[in-house]
Amino acid sequence: MAENNRNSGRTGGGNRGGRPGQGGPRQGGPGRGGKPGAGKSGGPGFKGGKPGGKGSAGRPNAGKPGTQNAKGGKPGAKGPAGKGTGPKGAGPKGAGPKKGQPATSGPRPYASTDRYGRKMPDKVAIYGPHRRRRPKNPPVDRLEVHDAEGVRLQKLLANAGVASRRVCEEMITESRVTVDGDVVTELGVRVDPKTAEITVDGLPIQLDDKLVYYAFNKPEGVVCTMDDQEGRQCISDFLIPHRHQQRVFHVGRLDIETEGLLLLTNDGELTNRLTHPSYEVPKTYLVQVRGPMEKGIGDQMKEGLMLEDGIAKVDSFRLVDSVPGHILVEVVLHSGRNRIVRRLFDAVGHPVERLVRTQVGPIRIGDQKQGVVRDLSKTEVGHLLASVGLSS
Incomplete structure (x- = not known):
């Protein structure tokens, strides 16, 4: 019966889990896991691989000696973890040892460069230099102006509208602030707002909120x-x-x-x-009178004119503008007598047409x-x- 099968016509190659091939001049080799073909031996199976390498992780081939298994990779490297050994390769890409190194050694450690040869980033360039800590303030208990139950000086200045608290701190450290006549440079000083006399750049600070x-x-x-x-x-x-x-x-x-x-x-x-x-606070007025005005009237008003209640004079006299029939004059004087400006111009023969006070001491009316x-x-x-x- 075996003889009849061997000669029973054209034989095919072994298939997966194959049956014996049938006779013929062309015989197939064994399939994957199949029985040997009945004809000429040595042909690869339908899913036989390419000639295999020496990878240690692949299964033995099912065809000729030295052929790769059905789903094996390319020829493997000479090592236990070579690329392409076994089914679809066993080791990671590029993880095999270099030539001349023992097979058991792992990847070389890196510190200043990463695995791709790039230089590690400089932390100083990314995060900047180390920030120095703020120096501690010296103790302020030794200062006479310090009141432990008071308010911090920089907070008091900020609440008074001098500047922001950070700017007030800079003013203190720059020796621009005085408390009761003493220059304060420490930031931890506390003062009593009800009794302390505070100045910034020589100017007093009003701390009483009830005063408007x-x-x-x-x-x-x-x-x-x-x-x-x-x-x-x-x-x-x-x-x-x-x-x-x-x-x-x-x-x-x-x-x-x-x-x-x-x-x-x-x-x-x-x-x-x-x-x-006695405090002689200057007051500035703009005076409109009829013109033209004779020369020397300004000098007369500066030297003083005799009025019904005594001599009166101006501190300064300046011609501001003139139009046909009218002139505008600015005068400054510190006298507070009743209707003093009008009486002065009446005395020189130029009655006032319009009178505007523009300034008292350092306060100006501006564009109000x-x-x-x-x-x-x-x-x-x-x-x-x-x-x-x-x-x-």
């Missing part, structure tokens, strides 16, 4: 009083109740025809000094609109207090 300071641009026709019994328009008509809650009074007076700057405050000491002649009441800034208050010798 306003600048009012008085229009013509407004009576310079807080309440008029005749029902005329007065200063209180321009105060906004929800903004100007503190009771204030005007510093000095302007007659009903005069316009311009009028200070309002509840600081009694400041008011007394601004209005007292008529009828507007604005808060003085902390800097303006400091300059105003310093002009009359007040430190707080």
Whole structure:
């Protein structure tokens, strides 16, 4: 029977798990895991691999000696973990040992370069240099101005509107701040805001929140009083109740025809000094009169003119502008006598047509609109207090 099968016509190659091939002049080799073909031996199976290498992880071939298994890779390297050994390769790409190294040695360690030969990044270039710690402040208990239960000096200055807290700290370290006459350079100093006298660059800082300071641009026709019994328009008509809650009074007076700057405050000491002649606070006026004006009138007003209540004079006289029939003059004087400017120009034969006060001490009216009441800034208050010798 075997003889009949061997000669029973054309034989085919062995298939997977193959049956014996059938006779014929062309015989196939054994299939994968199949029985040997019945014809000529040595032909590869249907899914036989290419000639295999010496990889140790592959299974033995099923065809001729030395052939690769059905699903084997390319010829493997000479090592246990060579590329392509066994089914689809066993070792990672490029992980095999180099020539001349023992097969059991692993990859070389790296520190300054990575596995691809690139230089590791410099941490200083990425994160920058190491930041130095802020030096500790020296103890401040030794200072007489220090009050352990008070408020930090830089916080007090920031709340007073001098600058931000960081800028105030820089002012302290730069020796620009004094407390009770002593220069303070330490940041840990605490002071009592009710009793401390603080200056920045020589200017006093007002720390009392109950004291308010306003600048009012008085229009013509407004009576310079807080309440008029005749029902005329007065200063209180321009105060906004929800903004100007503190009771204030005007510093000095302007007659009903005069316009311009009028200070309002509840600081009694400041008011007394601004209005007292001994402090000689300068006031600047713009005066419009009929022209032309003869030469030498400015010199006469500087030297002094005799009025009904004594000699009066101006500190400065300057021609600002002139148009046909009118001239504009700026005068500065520190006298606070009633209607003093109008009487001076009446004495030289040039009655005043319009009078505007533009400045009192260091406070200017600027571009403030008529009828507007604005808060003085902390800097303006400091300059105003310093002009009359007040430190707080």
